[in-house]
Amino acid sequence: MRVLRAERRVFPGPAVFLADDAHRAGVAEYLADLTGSAPAPELSGQSYGEMAAALVAAAADGPVDLLVLAFSIHDMWPGRATATYLSHVCPGTPLAFAVCDQGSAAPFTALRLVRDRAPRRALVVAVEQGWLPYDSTVPPPREHRGVALLCGADAGHRVTDLRQFPDVAPEAAAELAARTIADLSAGHDRVRLVLGEALSAVWPEDPDRVPGGQPLTGVWWRLADALAEPGGLVVVGEYDRELRYLCLVGIEVR
Incomplete structure (x- = not known):
């Protein structure tokens, strides 16, 4: 598998569909039923359908056979089957x-x-929106962001290996990551690390530190920069402290 291109975008405003009074009222009623309390008077979140559709238009330069949408927190259109909608708007x-x-x-x-x-x-397509209409113990992302990776068998940046480890304790994350990065890096003279906030915080060296506040898209946003610099291996790594997942992928940049 190869990464053919990466597209990324910030979405500065709320979802377009929230400008419709009927849609706003429907979302407010749904959230009130879900949370048991009235939502915040201002609904300023984003729709992953709108965000991802823009990213699909930028990244898909021809027919696509498979589309996978990745997200963590919900968006502001809870009644939409977003992946089905994206299949409809994506070429192929x-x-x-x-x-x-x-x-x-x-x-x-x-x-x-x-x-x-x-x-x-x-x-x-990885997307995260930065606003929740209720209190949460975990702060939402800093801003609405999305990243799309077009993958395929054509000439591109080769994914050399991808490893995911469940149930990794915080005190074990750095050591396991170091061993895995050493395995992924074998045979490569030039290796660049793009590590997420939680993993870089315990890393003994100085990686390409990804700014905090974008837990889902941060490393992929930085990967787009790394792919623009030819040569070597880029290792993207992230650790989720809450769910205890450690994930790393090696991408050989042409």
């Missing part, structure tokens, strides 16, 4: 489904599913 009307409830591991799982199915062309 691909098989499409979503990966969620895995925290920051979701995009890694999406890549693994693409690798295992080996379609001719696939899209992995």
Whole structure:
């Protein structure tokens, strides 16, 4: 499997569909029933359908066979089957489904599913929106962001290996990551590390530190920069402290 291109985008405003009074009222009623309390008076969150559709338009330059949407927190259109909608707007009307409830591991799982199915062309779309209409013990992402990776068998950046480890205790994450990175890096003279906030915080060296506040898309946003610099191996790693997932992938940049 190869990564053919990466597209990324910040979405500065709320979802367009929230400008419709009927849609706003419906969302407010749904959230009130779900949470048992009235939601915040201002609904300013984003729709993953809207975000991902823009990313699909930017990344898909032809028909796609498989589309995998990765997200962690819910969006502001809870009644929409978003993956089905994206299949409709994506060239090729691909098989499409979503990966969620895995925290920051979701995009890694999406890549693994693409690798295992080996379609001719696939899209992995990772999105996170930065607003919740109720109190949460975990702060939401800093801003609405999305990253799309177009994958396939054509000439591109080769995914050399992808590894995911469940139930990794925080005190064991750094050592396991170091061993895995050493395995992924074998035979490569130049290795660049792109590590998420939780993993880089316990890393003994100085990786390409990804700014905090974007737990799902942060490392993939930085990967887009790394792919623009030719040569060597890029290792992308992330650790989810809450769900205890450790994920790493090696990508050989052409």
